[in-house]
Amino acid sequence: MTVDQLYNELESKVHTLRPGEDLAPLREAFAFAEEHHRDQVRDSGEPYITHPLEVAHILADMQMDLVCLETGLLHDVVEDTAVKLEQVQKRFGPEVAICVDGVTKLNKLQLHSREARQAENMRKMLLAMVTDIRVILVKLATGCEKLRARDNLNKGVQAFKSAKYAQAVEHFERAVQLDPEFITARLYLATAHMSQYIPGADSKENQQNAQAAEQEFQKVLEKDPKNSIAIASIASLHYQQAQGNQPLDQKIRKLDDAAEWYKKLADVEPTNKEAFYSLGVITFNKYYAAVLTARNKLGMKSEDPGPLKDKKVKEEMKTQWLEPVNAGIANLEKALQIDPEYDDAMAYLNLLIRYRADLDDTREQYTKDIEVADNWVQKSLETKKIKAERVAHKAASGGIKAE
DSSP: OOHHHHHHHHHHHHHHHSTTSOOHHHHHHHHHHHHHTTTOBOTTSSBTTHHHHHHHHHHHHTTOOHHHHHHHHHTTHHHHSSOOHHHHHHHHOHHHHHHHHHHHHHHHOOOOOOTTSOHHHHHHHHHHHOSSHHHHHHHHHHHHHHHHHHHHHHHHHHHHHTTOHHHHHHHHHHHHHHOTTOHHHHHHHHHHHHHTOOTTOOOHHHHHHHHHHHHHHHHHHHHOTTOHHHHHHHHHHHHHHTOSSOOHHHHHHHHHHHHHHHHHHHHHOTTOHHHHHHHHHHHHHHHHHHHHHHHHHTTOOTTSOOSOSOHHHHHHHHHHHHHHHHHHHHHHHHHHHHOTTOHHHHHHHHHHHHHHGGGOSSHHHHHHHHHHHHHHHHHHHHHHHHHHHHHHHHHHHHOOOOO
């Protein structure tokens, strides 16, 4: 919603509640506040004036008078701009100036009291600074934005759970507008955009969903650089963007981007098995394309035993790929150290070791590596079976309970 739309809604709301009242002072307060907050933006990237407008909306819902609404629009001009209180008094009258001054003083009040300070003393101190109850109401209205933000978050979550992603995005965007510091709402907003992204689809709308998702996750990281949800989500998004029918160099670029983010995730969460597993998977995806290309050049089918027949080709492949492949294997082994029953990691260990064998110097070494790979296949199948039996046993032991 634009600034003008937000103001027009406010004026319409006030006109409905006060049909005979002259709204010129309200328009003048809005114009004054907009002019002096013009170069300021909220953390969400929106014009700062949207905050005073939201406060004025809350006060209008409370059916407050025009002085209170004008104060809501002007409550930050003295504190956050070059405007002096005398200017407010000259332009809008002493009543509005007194209220704006009261809100400014409350904003500067340090409320970090020690436990020994009694609530009664705090109450007296507040009342001593406030000459008009409307000052307190405006201050409370600034906090109501956070309550509205949480309400929109809850509505967005319900829409998200019902797979109504477009509707969820609207609520999450509203929550972020109301409270730009609300990281949970921004994470949900980014995730809702990401949920609408379809890997491999090349439509403009699909690319916009991916772009919007990453932008919102990046905004989370600006506030919380070690937010593992945002880091993992960006990594996953880049990995998804590498899927589908696209030029190999473009695919590799996206995989490299994903790998960088998974490395960041591993740094932030050293016990995150998914980070290490994903690094191993990415290594396999890149190496597999290269080794198949090498085999094709040598006239070797995928089922033909290795190692690569041509010594020169093999040495070139070893120079380029042996170190990254070994690193990929190490990452998968790290994932298994974290979770010894990680059968997916076992499956990819099989694949990396199996295709790394094409770089072996001798047939004997190749045969040994294939045996190691086969053992990982067997271990993966056995682990899957054990886990399935465990689930079945747990379900059976639970039985069917009578109501």
